[in-house]
Amino acid sequence: MEEAKEEKNKEKEKVEVKNPTKIKDLIWSRQGELYVLLDKDTNKTFSLDPIAFLVWIQCDGKTRIDKIVDVFSVNGNRDIVKAAINGILEKLEGNGLIKWI
DSSP: HHHHHHHHHHHHHHHHOOOOOEOOOOEEEEEEEEEEEETTTEEEEEOOOOOOOOHHHTTSSSSHHHHHHHHOOOOTTHHHHHHHHHHHHHHHHTTSSEEOO
16 A cells, blocks of 8 residues: 555656746846856856747746747747757756756
8 A cells, every 4th residue: 555655646646747047147248149147156157049048037036948949949840949948947957057846
């Protein structure tokens, strides 16, 4: 009986959808074709292309990935856009710019 409960909890965790959120608000500016984010605490900068910047802006902890994908999808290209957005989110997470809540 206890094993069945544990199994259900594991399945629930897999299904639970987490949303991306910024680690903290950073100062940003546009420099040419790129957006530069500045962490004033560490003086570290991050350069993002316009698409990655627009994805990062939407990482508020409330917006689901599907909604972000909807912003960029047109004429049946949703699967391609979703794969690209997931890649961008992985890079943002890898650089310490977002986390999942």
